[in-house]
Amino acid sequence: MFDNPYSTAVLAWYETNARDLPWRRDDATPWSILVSEIMLQQTPVVRVLPAWEAWLERWPTPAHLAEEPSGEAVRMWNRLGYPRRALNLHAAACAIVERHGGEVPAAHADLLALPGVGSYTAAAVASFAFGRRHAVLDTNVRRVLARAHTGVQYPPKAQTKAETALAESLVPPDAAVAARWAVAVMELGALVCTARSPACADCPIAAQCAWRLAGKPAYEGPPRRGQTYAGTDRQVRGRLLAVLRESPAPVPKSALDVVWQEPVQRERALDALVADGLVDPLEDGTYALPS
DNA sequence: AAGGCGTGGCG
DNA sequence: TCGCCAAGCCT
Numbered sequence: 001m002f003d004n005p006y007s008t009a010v011l012a013w014y015e016t017n018a019r020d021l022p023w024r025r026d027d028a029t030p031w032s033i034l035v036s037e038i039m040l041q042q043t044p045v046v047r048v049l050p051a052w053e054a055w056l057e058r059w060p061t062p063a064h065l066a067e068e069p070s071g072e073a074v075r076m077w078n079r080l081g082y083p084r085r086a087l088n089l090h091a092a093a094c095a096i097v098e099r100h101g102g103e104v105p106a107a108h109a110d111l112l113a114l115p116g117v118g119s120y121t122a123a124a125v126a127s128f129a130f131g132r133r134h135a136v137l138d139t140n141v142r143r144v145l146a147r148a149h150t151g152v153q154y155p156p157k158a159q160t161k162a163e164t165a166l167a168e169s170l171v172p173p174d175a176a177v178a179a180r181w182a183v184a185v186m187e188l189g190a191l192v193c194t195a196r197s198p199a200c201a202d203c204p205i206a207a208q209c210a211w212r213l214a215g216k217p218a219y220e221g222p223p224r225r226g227q228t229y230a231g232t233d234r235q236v237r238g239r240l241l242a243v244l245r246e247s248p249a250p251v252p253k254s255a256l257d258v259v260w261q262e263p264v265q266r267e268r269a270l271d272a273l274v275a276d277g278l279v280d281p282l283e284d285g286t287y288a289l290p291s
Numbered sequence: 292a293a294g295g296c297g298t299g300g301c302g
Numbered sequence: 303t304c305g306c307c308a309a310g311c312c313t
Binding site for chain 3: 036037038039040041042043044045046047048082084085088115116117118119120121124136138139140141186189190194195196228
C-alpha cells in the first residue's frame with residue numbers, strides 16, 4: 001500500500017523552486033539527458049553546464065559521437081574529472097548505434113547494459129527522459145531519506161537494501177507523478193537538505209522530518225573516509241592525461257616524464273592509463289589519446 | 292565489498 | 303589551511 005507522507009509537499013516545493021537546468025527543458029533529448037547524467041556523476045552542476053553545452057553542440061546524437069575516435073571524447077572531456085566516463089560515453093554511443101538503431105533505449109535493463117551506466121543512471125534516464133516509474137536513489141535522495149525518514153544525519157557509506165526498499169516504497173503509483181517525485185526529491189537534497197548546512201527553515205517537510213524532530217543528533221558511526229589526492233596515482237594520471245589532451249599530436253615519452261619526479265609511480269600510472277584505454281602507446285614510442 | 296578513479300570550490 | 307563534498311561505476 002502506497003503511503004508517501006512527503007510527496008505532496010515536496011512536489012509543491014519543486015514547482016516554485018526548481019532550477020532551470022538545460023537538461024530539464026522541453027527540448028532536452030534522451031541523449032542529452034544521458035550525457036548530463038554521466039557528467040553529473042560525482043561532479044557539481046556548475047562545472048557540468050558548459051561542458052554539456054559544448055558536448056551536445058559537437059555531438060547532438062549518439063551517431064555523431066560514435067563516428068569519432070574515442071580519444072576525441074577524452075579530449076573534449078577536458079578537466080571534468082574521471083575521464084573514463086568519456087570513454088564510457090563513447091562506448092555507450094557505439095552500443096546505442098549498434099544495438100538500438102541510434103536511439104537511447106527507454107528500458108532500465110537496456111540502459112543498465114550500457115558502459116558507465118549503473119542502477120542510479122539507468123533509473124534517472126528512464127525516469128527523466130521517458131517518464132518511466134523507477135526509484136531514483138542518488139546521494140541527494142539518500143541524504144533526504146536518512147534525515148526525513150530514518151532520523152539520522154547521514155546515510156550509511158554503502159547503499160543498503162533497506163534504503164532501496166524505502167525508496168521503492170515511496171515511489172508514487174502513477175508513472176508521471178513518480179518521475180516528478182524523483183526529480184523533486186533530488187532537488188530538495190541538492191538545494192535545501194544539503195550535506196553540510198541544511199536549510200531546515202526553507203524545507204517543505206521540516207515538520208515531518210525525523211532527524212529535525214529528534215533534535216538533529218550528530219552523525220554516529222565510522223569516520224567517513226576522505227579521499228586524499230595529493231601524491232596519489234590519481235594525481236599522476238591526471239597530469240599525464242592533461243599533457244595528451246593539450247597536444248594535438250602524439251607526444252614523446254620525455255614530455256610525459258617531466259610531469260612527475262618519481263619514476264616507479266609515474267610508470268605505474270602510465271601503464272594503468274594504457275590498460276584503461278585512455279592512452280595509446282604508438283609503435284614509434286610516442287603516446288597519444290586513443291584512436 | 293572496499294577501494295580506486297579527477298577536479299576544484301568551499302567552510 | 304585542508305578535509306569534505308559534488309546526480310556513481312566498476313572490480
